[in-house]
Amino acid sequence: MTERTETMYDVVIVGGGAAGLSAAQMLGRTRRSVAVVDSGEPRNAPAEEVHGFLSRDGISPAELLAVGRAEAERYGAAIVPGEVVAAAGDVHRGFEVTLDGGAVLRGRRLLITTGLTDELPDIPGLRERWGKDVLHCPFCHGWEVRDQVIGVLGTGPWSVHQSLLFRQWSNNITLFLNNTVTPGDGDLEQMAARGIKVVEGAVETLRVEGGFLRGVVLAGGPEVAVDAVVAGSRVHARLGAFTGLGLRATPHPMGIGDYLETDAEGATAVPGVWAAGNVTDLRAQVLASAASAAWTAVVINNHLMAEELERDLLAYRTSAALTGA
Structure with missing residues (x-):
């Protein structure tokens, strides 16, 4: 049964991660009515800690979101559990999002902060340790x-760069070509200069023992002991619910997945719909996602203000014409 709310929020935000909550806090501070739909599936949930976030370094992802929800709610934001399965409407009539439980929320504007999903190589043991001792950043x-x-697990052209980059943190780096990466002569020279070992052959599995990663097992070959593995994932924007609005993911020029295109201020190709965070910027870390969403919230507020000003000017001029003022 569909439960359609009569409330028309100023902004409905789809996605309750750092970006969505940051936007909700900013919009709440501008005295806008906001609903945040949170599916409860943050991309960084497997990680133990968040890093590079000034004043919050080392906080767990769950604790960071709990703090963010409390701050957004303090300014009046409604946090709505659920997953959006469909969206419809336009900037003139407003937008409607339908949740998996049947509820429908309505908003004058829509902000998409749904983030990304990671497509990992199909290697046993890798997903089990993802975000722990299997890393990407x-x-x-x-x-x-x-x-x-x-x-470093060879997954594409960027694997050579990853091995050179991680060399800053350790002098014991091995690039597993995994029948996927073919370094050029220049690549091989650079890695040799930095003391990076190169191992040929396909990776069959990661050996996990006692809750820790122990080694990389090659197909038909030896096991190489490691403490951590770097694995680049392909990333995909979470946009399935928004196809009804005409929004589609765009392949990223770096060849690492897809994203939702926006202008510099977060506006999508659909008037009245904005996006912020990883769904539109694949490289953004948690702090950058939150910051971009805060600015997009300012832009959305200003668009709403302009609409309200136009409405009130029309009413004022009509009244003045009728009274002769």
Whole structure:
């Protein structure tokens, strides 16, 4: 049964991560009515800690979101559990989002902060350790594996760059080509200069023992002991619910996945719909996602203000014409 709310929020935000909550806080401070739909599935949930977030370094993802929800609610935002399965409407009539439980929320504007999903290589043991000792970002997790034995799983052209980058954190780096990466002569020279080992052959599995990653097992070959593995994922914007609005993901020029295109202020191709955070910026870390969403919230507020000003001017001029004022 569909439960359609009579409330028309100023803004409905789909996505309750750092970006969505940051926007909700900012919009709440501008005295806007806001609903945040939170599916409860943040991308960084497997990670133990958030890093590179000034004043919150080392906080767990769950605690960061709990703090963010409390701050957004303090300014009047409604946090609505659920997953959006469909969206419809336009900037003139307003937008409606339908939740998996059948509820329908309405908003004058729509902000998409649904983030990304990671498509991981199909290697046993890898997903089990994802966000723990299987990593992808040196700036997020490099410090935690400093001076350890690090293997870089070949997944594409960027794997060579990853091995060179992680060399800043450890002098014991091995690039597993995994029958996927073919370094050029220049790549091989650079890695040799930095003391990076290169291992040929396909990776069959990661050996996990006692709750820790122990080694990389090659197909038909030996096991190489490692403390951590770097694995680049392909990332995909979470946009399935918004196809009814005409929104589609765009392949990223770096060849690492897809994203939702916006202008510099977060506006999508659909008037009245904005996006912020990882769904539109694949490289943004948690702090950058929150910051971009805060600015997009300012832009949305200003668009609403302009609409209200136009409405009130029309009413004022009509009244003045009737009274002769």
